[in-house]
Amino acid sequence: xxxxxxxxxxxxxxxxxxxxPYATNSKKFGMWLFLISDSLTFSAMLFxxxxxxxxxxxxxKPFDFSPAIIFSTIMTFxxxxxxxxxxLAVHSMNHGxxxxxxxxxxxxxxxxxxxxxxxxxxxxxxxNVEHVTALNNPWGVPLFGGTFFALTGLHMTHVICxxxxxxxxxxxxxxxxxxxxxxxxxxxxxxxxxLVWMFIFPLVYLMSARVG
Amino acid sequence: MSSHAExxxxxxxxxxxxxxxxxxxxxxxxGIEVLLAYEQVPTLIMLTCLLGLSIIKAALIIAYFMHLKxxxxxxxxxxxPMLIFCIVLMLIFLGDAVRIPNMRPFA
Numbered sequence: 001x002x003x004x005x006x007x008x009x010x011x012x013x014x015x016x017x018x019x020x021p022y023a024t025n026s027k028k029f030g031m032w033l034f035l036i037s038d039s040l041t042f043s044a045m046l047f048x049x050x051x052x053x054x055x056x057x058x059x060x061k062p063f064d065f066s067p068a069i070i071f072s073t074i075m076t077f078x079x080x081x082x083x084x085x086x087x088l089a090v091h092s093m094n095h096g097x098x099x100x101x102x103x104x105x106x107x108x109x110x111x112x113x114x115x116x117x118x119x120x121x122x123x124x125x126x127x128n129v130e131h132v133t134a135l136n137n138p139w140g141v142p143l144f145g146g147t148f149f150a151l152t153g154l155h156m157t158h159v160i161c162x163x164x165x166x167x168x169x170x171x172x173x174x175x176x177x178x179x180x181x182x183x184x185x186x187x188x189x190x191x192x193x194x195l196v197w198m199f200i201f202p203l204v205y206l207m208s209a210r211v212g
Numbered sequence: 213m214s215s216h217a218e219x220x221x222x223x224x225x226x227x228x229x230x231x232x233x234x235x236x237x238x239x240x241x242x243g244i245e246v247l248l249a250y251e252q253v254p255t256l257i258m259l260t261c262l263l264g265l266s267i268i269k270a271a272l273i274i275a276y277f278m279h280l281k282x283x284x285x286x287x288x289x290x291x292x293p294m295l296i297f298c299i300v301l302m303l304i305f306l307g308d309a310v311r312i313p314n315m316r317p318f319a
Contacts, residue, residue: 077242209250
């Protein structure tokens with residue numbers, strides 16, 4: 001490889017990575033790398049939950065169709081809708097409409113906030129009514145509480161962090177600070193939170209639904 | 213990478229009607245999942261259907277909402293084959309998980 005030849009090339013040498021091998025900005029690429037590593041964490045936890053379930057034939061089904069599954073379906077609707085409003089925020093920012101961007105980000109936060117409130121009420125019901133804790137439960141399968149609270153708790157932490165992140169972005173946009181790429185990067189994080197729920201909802205809730 | 217290059221790569225991606233269609237498709241698939249849970253179909257069929265639908269939903273979110281469909285192929289090839297390979301590697305313990313209930317002394 002000739003370093004002299006590559007320095008002369010206007011596009012930059014392919015062997016040196018070129019000028020922009022992914023045609024994306026560094027913030028977005030950094031967020032992608034974080035999300036990939038985070039997906040491995042969630043995958044490991046989902047596998048741990050699934051394996052614990054397979055090894056325990058007495059695995060409980062604590063979620064009544066009404067209200068638990070209906071509740072979690074509404075939570076799914078909140079997250080999916082907040083993803084759509086986040087896309088609209090990115091779209092508005094790409095068109096330079098800062099006011100609309102702030103409005104769509106606030107709508108996204110309403111969806112995320114509703115999700116957290118519903119999720120916490122679901123947790124409270126499990127803890128106070130069904131007497132499920134991280135270490136014990138009435139069905140004698142302690143791994144259920146441990147894996148359930150770890151998995152959904154980590155996801156809820158991500159949603160709360162996302163809400164804080166979006167608050168900072170919305171404030172910055174309102175003050176004329178951030179650029180379109182910053183909204184897009186925050187959108188990537190928010191969609192990831194939605195994406196993870198698309199696996200937690202069926203595997204944890206729907207597979208443990210109790211009808212009748 | 214220069215700051216000029218960074219500013220010039222903001223993606224608009226698909227139009228609003230496409231995003232709305234994707235959202236409706238995601239809601240529709242969620243509805244099918246809930247229906248499967250209500251009908252209490254056999255566990256293996258249910259697990260297969262739910263996982264299949266979840267993977268389709270995840271692909272739609274990544275492709276459209278996260279704009280990966282509109283990025284360079286090199287970004288996808290750098291990130292996803294490794295991720296899928298690592299996730300598939302986690303299946304290595306599935307055999308143990310299935311075997312353990314039959315290995316219990318009084319099972």
